[in-house]
Amino acid sequence: MGAPTFETDQLTESPVQSFGFVDYVLCRMKQDGLQYRDLAVKIGLSKTRTHNVFHPEPSKRRPLYMHEFRAVAAALDLSPLEAALVSDLYSGAGGASEGVESQIKLYAGIINRFHDQMKQVVDRLGGLEWDDVRASHGEWIIDLVMAEIETAYADFADRKEVRLRDRATF
Structure with missing residues (x-):
């Protein structure tokens, strides 16, 4: 070998x-x-x-x-x-995309926080055990979270646009 x-x-x-x-x-x-x-x-x-x-x-x-x-x-x-x-x-992405550092900090924060929160949810729900949690549930959770994120960031972008527009008028 x-x-x-x-x-x-x-x-x-x-x-x-x-x-x-x-x-x-x-x-x-x-x-x-x-x-x-x-x-x-x-x-x-x-x-x-x-x-x-x-x-x-x-x-x-x-x-x-x-x-x-x-x-x-x-x-x-x-x-x-x-x-x-x-x-x-x-790895294999071909080049640095914009905001890589921010993305990495965001993803790490999400994973760490989600890990802690998911443990608490499983403990709180009496009939739920870790054997009941499946990988497909992760896809479902991501869909729910992404819908909320899109709504929240759309609102954030609108407020930012208004703030920049107001700043430009003064």
């Missing part, structure tokens, strides 16, 4: 670039005005190792070890859940 290989070890000619944790870190570095040496100091790696891991060209990147992953997440004030969400949700 041998040792595991990493896709990032081989030079690739793939025209499709994936967006994942490393790309997110590069976006944050640009946004926060950090350079490689600044990030290296924050995470405790050499500048060379930091540059090799976070190389702007994906085919030249080296793999990120788990302890380095955790150190980078801590340096950028990312919870383990947020770091995992960046890696899982945005």
Whole structure:
């Protein structure tokens, strides 16, 4: 069998670039005005190792070890859940979409809060047990929540538009 290989070890000619944790870190570095040496100091790696891991060209990147992953997440004030969400949700996305940082914070907050609230609901409802909860119920819950979110954000957008219009008239 041998040792595991990493896709990032081989030079690739793939025209499709994936967006994942490393790309997110590069976006944050640009946004926060950090350079490689600044990030290296924050995470405790050499500048060379930091540059090799976070190389702007994906085919030249080296793999990120788990302890380095955790150190980078801590340096950028990312919870383990947020770091995992960046890696899982945005890998293969092709590029950074607008507001990735806000989206990650939102999703992590939703998951954490929902986890706590769902435990309480199951405990409060006498006849309901965790064995009764199915994956399909998640789709139903998402449909309900998304309908409420759309209504709330539509109202928010209307109020924002009025506020901006009123501000422009003064």
